[in-house]
Amino acid sequence: MPESLKLPYTRYLEPDGALHGSLPEWADDFDLLIRLYRQMVLTRLFDQKAVALQRTGRIGTYAPTIGQEAIGVAIGALMRPEDVLVPYYRDTAAQVMRGVKMEEILLYWGGDERGSAYVDPAVGQDFPLCVPIATQALHACGVATAMKIRGEHRVAVTTCGDGATSKGDFLEALNVAGAWQLPVVFVVNNNQWAISVPRRIQCGAPTLAQKATGAGFHGEQVDGNDILAVYDRMRSALERARQGKGPVLLECISYRLGDHTTADDASRYRSSEEVKQAWQEEPIKRLQSYLAAQGVWGEQREQELVGECQGLVLRAVEAFEAAGNQAPDTVFDYVYAQWPAVLAEQREQFRERAARREENGHE
Numbered sequence: 101m102p103e104s105l106k107l108p109y110t111r112y113l114e115p116d117g118a119l120h121g122s123l124p125e126w127a128d129d130f131d132l133l134i135r136l137y138r139q140m141v142l143t144r145l146f147d148q149k150a151v152a153l154q155r156t157g158r159i160g161t162y163a164p165t166i167g168q169e170a171i172g173v174a175i176g177a178l179m180r181p182e183d184v185l186v187p188y189y190r191d192t193a194a195q196v197m198r199g200v201k202m203e204e205i206l207l208y209w210g211g212d213e214r215g216s217a218y219v220d221p222a223v224g225q226d227f228p229l230c231v232p233i234a235t236q237a238l239h240a241c242g243v244a245t246a247m248k249i250r251g252e253h254r255v256a257v258t259t260c261g262d263g264a265t266s267k268g269d270f271l272e273a274l275n276v277a278g279a280w281q282l283p284v285v286f287v288v289n290n291n292q293w294a295i296s297v298p299r300r301i302q303c304g305a306p307t308l309a310q311k312a313t314g315a316g317f318h319g320e321q322v323d324g325n326d327i328l329a330v331y332d333r334m335r336s337a338l339e340r341a342r343q344g345k346g347p348v349l350l351e352c353i354s355y356r357l358g359d360h361t362t363a364d365d366a367s368r369y370r371s372s373e374e375v376k377q378a379w380q381e382e383p384i385k386r387l388q389s390y391l392a393a394q395g396v397w398g399e400q401r402e403q404e405l406v407g408e409c410q411g412l413v414l415r416a417v418e419a420f421e422a423a424g425n426q427a428p429d430t431v432f433d434y435v436y437a438q439w440p441a442v443l444a445e446q447r448e449q450f451r452e453r454a455a456r457r458e459e460n461g462h463e
């Protein structure tokens with residue numbers, strides 16, 4: 101590989117929690133590390149509950165974040181309230197830390213529009229989830245352009261998967277970000293799979309981070325299962341963008357431990373050995389082992405934490421169930437500020453059909 105394309109790769113913790121080199125100064129703050137650990141545990145417990153709710157028919161399709169908690173937690177911990185998160189569908193951890201309620205996330209995956217109408221003002225100007233792959237990268241550049249024109253010291257952060265980096269939208273976003281030196285951070289969650297397409301055939305480039313080089317700005321790789329590494333590099337990326345020094349692309353190398361979504365069965369296209377191997381690298385156990393070795397974590401604290409987080413998840417489920425169902429025709433409400441006439445007609449037809457179904461005894 102040409103020297104100019106050799107980009108940094110950062111790891112501080114080995115998979116077993118042992119130190120890999122020396123830690124940056126900020127990592128001496130054990131209260132901070134325990135806060136990060138707590139958020140990863142909360143994210144995983146929420147995730148398990150969400151999958152269980154889908155399996156029992158209480159929400160629709162859900163995209164698990166299992167194995168990728170370090171990435172979302174680092175983003176959520178470091179962004180400032182005035183920054184703008186332009187997320188994709190595997191950003192539960194970051195969204196919750198920004199102020200999105202867990203019950204709102206369940207409402208979203210339950211097909212309820214209230215799941216994208218965040219009630220906590222702390223969420224600020226963050227965007228709702230984006231399902232069309234990579235389109236959010238362009239939205240983030242629009243946001244960052246506005247910030248730059250107004251001379252604000254704010255950053256737009258957008259996330260996507262490894263597969264998304266093959267989309268034209270993503271590459272167009274990188275191009276404009278580099279051309280205009282926008283205050284935007286692209287976080288690529290390289291979990292090795294785009295549904296059933298593995299990273300090795302997704303793209304011919306040795307790294308995804310080097311796509312930034314082609315667009316004229318800084319890219320680097322980080323061990324996405326090592327929250328200390330993600331936190332450190334994200335911190336520096338945000339600082340750089342905030343100071344007007346241009347965009348950054350952070351390729352976080354992780355692994356999708358779960359199915360793509362609850363509608364997928366990953367055992368059809370990847371081996372159980374591969375998944376078993378990936379479990380050895382996962383982020384929660386890694387930080388837990390490190391904290392335990394430092395003497396600041398143990399069984400008692402673990403049990404208390406799990407109990408506390410399970411309580412929070414349970415309360416979110418109760419709030420989700422108490423919200424009740426929205427009228428089915430609310431799907432028409434949020435697409436256009438001014439409705440095209442044809443949609444008004446379709447909504448009327450939809451209502452008539454729903455009323456007929458009800459008369460005939462269907463739900």
Ligand SMILES: Cc1ncc(C[n+]2csc(CCOP(=O)(O)OP(=O)(O)O)c2C)c(N)n1
Pocket residue numbers: 190231232233260261262263264265289291293294295356360
């Ligand atoms: C424009 C568009 N094309 C196709 C899809 C269907 N789709 C949903 S997720 C996905 C794979 C995305 O993989 P990746 O970017 O690696 O993210 P991951 O789900 O692995 O986090 C595809 C093709 C879509 N949502 N939008």
Ligand SMILES: [Mg+2]
Pocket residue numbers: 261262263289290291292293294295
């Ligand atoms: Mg992927």
